[in-house]
Amino acid sequence: MNESAVSVFRNGRLASHPVDEEDTPDEVRPDVSYDAPEEGVRALLRAIGEDPDRDGLRDTPGRVVRAFAEYCSGYALDPVALLQRKFSEVSGYQGLVILTDIDFVSHCEHHLAPIVGKAHIAYLPSNAVVGISKLARVVDAYARRLQIQERMTAQIAQCIEDGLAPRAVGVVVDAEHGCMTLQGVNKRAPRLRTQAFSGELSVDPQMQQRFFDAIAAQR
Numbered sequence: 001m002n003e004s005a006v007s008v009f010r011n012g013r014l015a016s017h018p019v020d021e022e023d024t025p026d027e028v029r030p031d032v033s034y035d036a037p038e039e040g041v042r043a044l045l046r047a048i049g050e051d052p053d054r055d056g057l058r059d060t061p062g063r064v065v066r067a068f069a070e071y072c073s074g075y076a077l078d079p080v081a082l083l084q085r086k087f088s089e090v091s092g093y094q095g096l097v098i099l100t101d102i103d104f105v106s107h108c109e110h111h112l113a114p115i116v117g118k119a120h121i122a123y124l125p126s127n128a129v130v131g132i133s134k135l136a137r138v139v140d141a142y143a144r145r146l147q148i149q150e151r152m153t154a155q156i157a158q159c160i161e162d163g164l165a166p167r168a169v170g171v172v173v174d175a176e177h178g179c180m181t182l183q184g185v186n187k188r189a190p191r192l193r194t195q196a197f198s199g200e201l202s203v204d205p206q207m208q209q210r211f212f213d214a215i216a217a218q219r
């Protein structure tokens with residue numbers, strides 16, 4: 001195997017890589033009534049001393065509920081199924097496939113505050129690769145849920161493991177947490193890094209380093 005072969009995708013496409021058409025996103029829970037949650041937001045507004053009936057706030061509960069339906073639209077998706085369409089013609093390519101800087105927005109399950117960051121994915125194909133937009137969609141499917149960063153990192157890695165059965169998977173997530181930013185006025189939140197490795201990436205420090213170098217390359 002050619003250990004030096006590394007393909008790095010940075011929020012873009014490598015011309016030779018299979019590209020797939022965008023799927024249309026699933027509709028956000030048309031079966032669920034928003035009346036009760038809107039009443040809940042009105043109660044929250046009253047609890048913080050606001051008048052939910054004043055002009056500026058009248059439509060806010062509906063907006064908040066629709067926004068959270070969107071933030072949490074990942075529950076309706078089966079991320080492993082997103083990886084079903086594989087390309088087994090890899091023309092002998094046996095190097096590490098690295099996709100860095102996948103932007104995501106999630107929400108923490110403790111405060112419902114935004115988690116904003118970037119996910120980086122590496123995998124060593126055994127006999128199949130996927131269109132790289134699918135990897136970004138996997139990140140999105142897990143980000144659009146209430147999360148803690150550690151779990152999201154592990155879920156993305158497990159999904160790629162289950163969907164592609166590769167020889168190795170690495171997932172690194174860098175993110176800032178809104179709930180921490182808000183605790184200090186004018187302070188920039190520290191950036192939390194979480195990582196999950198399996199297979200050869202968990203035991204080969206050099207392979208890991210190639211992944212970290214790719215992540216650091218354009219900082």
Ligand SMILES: [Zn+2]
Nearest residue numbers: 108110111179
């Ligand atoms: Zn939080």
